[in-house]
Structures are given as C-alpha cells and as structure tokens.
Amino acid sequence: MRISRLSGAALAVAAGALIGVPAAQPALAAPGAPGAPRYSAGAAGVGDPYFPDQGNGGFDVQHYDIAFAYDPATRHMDAVTTITAVATQDLDRFNLDFRGPEISELKVDKHPAAFTRDGQELIVTPRPKLKSGQVFSVTVKYAGTPPVITDPDGSLEGWVPTDDGAFVAGEPQGAPAWFPGSDHPTDKATFTFHATVPEGITAVGNGSLVSQTTENGRTTFVWDSAEPMATYLATVTIGNFTVTESATPSGVPIYTAVDPRLVTQSASAVSKIPDIIEYFSSVFGPYPFSSTGAIIDRAPNVGYALETQTKPIFSSAPSVGTMAHELAHQWYGDSVTPTKWSDIWLNEGFATYATWLWTEHTGGATAQQTFNNSSNYGRAATSSFWQTVLADPGSVDMFGSVPYNRGAMTLHALRGKIGDTAFFKLIKDWAAENRHGNTDTAAFIRSAEKASGMDLTAFFDVWAFQKGKPASW
Numbered sequence: 001m002r003i004s005r006l007s008g009a010a011l012a013v014a015a016g017a018l019i020g021v022p023a024a025q026p027a028l029a030a031p032g033a034p035g036a037p038r039y040s041a042g043a044a045g046v047g048d049p050y051f052p053d054q055g056n057g058g059f060d061v062q063h064y065d066i067a068f069a070y071d072p073a074t075r076h077m078d079a080v081t082t083i084t085a086v087a088t089q090d091l092d093r094f095n096l097d098f099r100g101p102e103i104s105e106l107k108v109d110k111h112p113a114a115f116t117r118d119g120q121e122l123i124v125t126p127r128p129k130l131k132s133g134q135v136f137s138v139t140v141k142y143a144g145t146p147p148v149i150t151d152p153d154g155s156l157e158g159w160v161p162t163d164d165g166a167f168v169a170g171e172p173q174g175a176p177a178w179f180p181g182s183d184h185p186t187d188k189a190t191f192t193f194h195a196t197v198p199e200g201i202t203a204v205g206n207g208s209l210v211s212q213t214t215e216n217g218r219t220t221f222v223w224d225s226a227e228p229m230a231t232y233l234a235t236v237t238i239g240n241f242t243v244t245e246s247a248t249p250s251g252v253p254i255y256t257a258v259d260p261r262l263v264t265q266s267a268s269a270v271s272k273i274p275d276i277i278e279y280f281s282s283v284f285g286p287y288p289f290s291s292t293g294a295i296i297d298r299a300p301n302v303g304y305a306l307e308t309q310t311k312p313i314f315s316s317a318p319s320v321g322t323m324a325h326e327l328a329h330q331w332y333g334d335s336v337t338p339t340k341w342s343d344i345w346l347n348e349g350f351a352t353y354a355t356w357l358w359t360e361h362t363g364g365a366t367a368q369q370t371f372n373n374s375s376n377y378g379r380a381a382t383s384s385f386w387q388t389v390l391a392d393p394g395s396v397d398m399f400g401s402v403p404y405n406r407g408a409m410t411l412h413a414l415r416g417k418i419g420d421t422a423f424f425k426l427i428k429d430w431a432a433e434n435r436h437g438n439t440d441t442a443a444f445i446r447s448a449e450k451a452s453g454m455d456l457t458a459f460f461d462v463w464a465f466q467k468g469k470p471a472s473w
C-alpha cells in the first residue's frame, strides 16, 4: 500500500515536470496519469506485533450498525451488520475481520459483492471498485451460533454462552466472533446496536439506551455509543438482569445490570460507582463518555472483568477495587488507547495505579505502602516478574502481573522522580490530549519529560525497557 502511494506521488512529479511539453508523450495520459485511480488490495492486517492480522488496510471505519436477534435457548443469532467506512486508497479488494457464523449475503453500497473467507479474514471484492476518499457501506447478513474465542493465555472471549444468555467481551481478539469489522484498537468508530431477545431477557450494550420495545414476545433494545470506540470494547451482553438507573453527582447517567443471583454480593461495588467516577474525575480530568455503569453477569468459565466502554463487564460479583480498576480504564484504555498491543501497560498500569490511589483515598494502604508490598517491589529480584519487559510483555503475558503491577510501580516511581505536581498534571494532560485517540509509550515518555523538564531516558530504560529489578532510578 505504501509502495503504491509513493509510486503515485513520483508519477505526479514526473508528469508535472512535463507541463508545457507539446503532445508528444501520449503514453503519460494513460490510466497511470495523475488523478486516475490506481486500484489495489487493502492490507489484510495493520501489522500489530502481537496480532498481525488484526485490523485492515485501505479504509477507515466510521460507524457500525449491528442488528441481531438472539435466542439463548437455541444459541442462534440472526444478524445484519452495516459498516460505514471511508476508503483511504483506491480499492479493488479489501478485508474485514470476521470469525462469526455463515454469511448469506454481502453488499458494498447497494451492490452484491463477491467474498471469500480464510481464518479470521473476510475478503471482499467490491464492484464497482472504490476510490480513495469515497464513503461506502458494507452490509453483511449472517446467521448461526457465534463462536467462543480462546486467547493465547487460555482465557475465553468473544460470544460466551451463559445459563441465561451470553457474556460478550472482545479483548484482545473476540469482537469478530459476533460482528465483521476492522478489529484493531487503532480503528475506532461509533456504534449502534439493535438487539432482539426473548421478552424478559435484557440485552445490555455500550452507550445510551435509545429505546426498548416489546412485540410478539420479543424485546428489542437499541443502544447508541456516540463516542468513538475500539472494537475490543464493544459488548451486547444478554441475560436475566436487575436494572438500576441513576446518575453521578455531576450528572453522568449510570445504568447497571446485575444478575439477580449476584445483587447482594455486588451491592457494595455498585454503590461506589458515583464516588469512584467523581474521585477519578478530580484526579484524571472529566469523565470521557456520556454515560457510565456496569454489567455484572454470572459467567464462571470466564473468570475476569473487562472495561467494555461506558459499562465494564464482570463475570462474577466484583470487589470495590475491581470496580475502580475497570472504571479507571474508561480514561486509560477506552478513551486513551494504545496504538499497539505491546503497550498494554498504558491500560493496565494506569488502571492498577488508579486502584492504589482509590485505596489510599478511602483510608486503606497508601500508594507507597502498596508499591513496597510483597506483590510489588517486595518481590525477589530473581522472580520471573522482574524478567519480563514492561513495554513488551508478549501476547501470552499481556494480561499477566507485569503490565498491571510493574506498570503501576513504574507510574509510582515516576511520581517520586518528578514530584506530585508534575505527575498529576501529566496524567490529567495525558487523558485530555489523547482523548478518544491512540498513543504509545514513546509519546508518554515525551509528555513526562515535558511535564517535568527532566531527561527521563535512564528512568524509563530501567523501568519499561529492561529486564531486572530497578535498584535506583
């Protein structure tokens, strides 16, 4: 793709140099002339170091409209997803990421398009071809049972059936289980979901509930996620839920959906949502989305929580600390998102450190005490914990303790190095400057150096890029 663009630019320069030359060069007016489309295939992936096939080249998704009916009893889904995208090159072919059930129809704009499938790649041949800058839609109709995806670390994601519905989570590669798209964190888009489920069951999506209508024993929930979202943060989780709607003191709407079997055990964590959002808003800056909440489901085979945008999802009753961790991700992870998965510490280190701050704020251990304890700096220098590089933990260990604990320790050590004033300004500015965007470790280091006026090369070298237990910094 880059080569084709460069050769196009070179050709434009060559042709420009010929201005004024009489019509002796008719060959240059052939299809390769400037302005004429130069069609090629979009890249199959964006080349992420951990998941190279994720995402796609040649277009930028603007919006997903995902409409489906799902019956928990049969685990059958009937779906139509419409993607609105802008071509970023002249395209005669492009890929989507999709691991879902059988496709019965695929259209680009109004035209049926040929397609093939190869693993997670859905390869589409649009006719007419697409010109760079063109806005186009892809409508994919599919039906069947969406798959459960097993991650490199053995955990389950994608569309995970539960005893009353489905637990739906997509980090880092589960989103294509239930909708086709460009499944890399760098291609954020807005989303609308239309989920139809048997009456009495609730379908809980990201963003705001636009409508809820029941007809002929089925209820359709329409959810709208108005702020850009990475695909891995999308959910429409389905089941029996006790729903509560309220608001934070500053007016952010809260929607919580709790499995009735977990209401009592979850009460403490749910009751703290307004306080957590208010406290984090004071430390990190304004809450980045137009609503918040939580989905607390019973999915014992999942065993983790995920910061699904606006409403983190929990597979069991969460502690207050876990609730704080997932809500902190709304700033760091969901709004400010890594450009590549190897920078996962920018998500997990920040969310873990946020929980240390919350614990101290509510009268528990100080951040310094947590830094020092046996799960953190107190670990033996010989432990495997210190032999993993923070800024490149590997796809198997990306959700291991290093991005979380060593990440939080790196932030606390940085705070000690540059002082509270510079540190808290830094993390607030980081959230504001990268709001709804993507960024990386190198940019964070530049921001930290700017905030502190210090050269932090040696500091980040020992904390983020080297194996071994930092002894001084």
Ligand SMILES: [Zn+2]
Pocket: 307, 325, 326, 329, 347, 348, 351
């Ligand atoms: Zn996390």
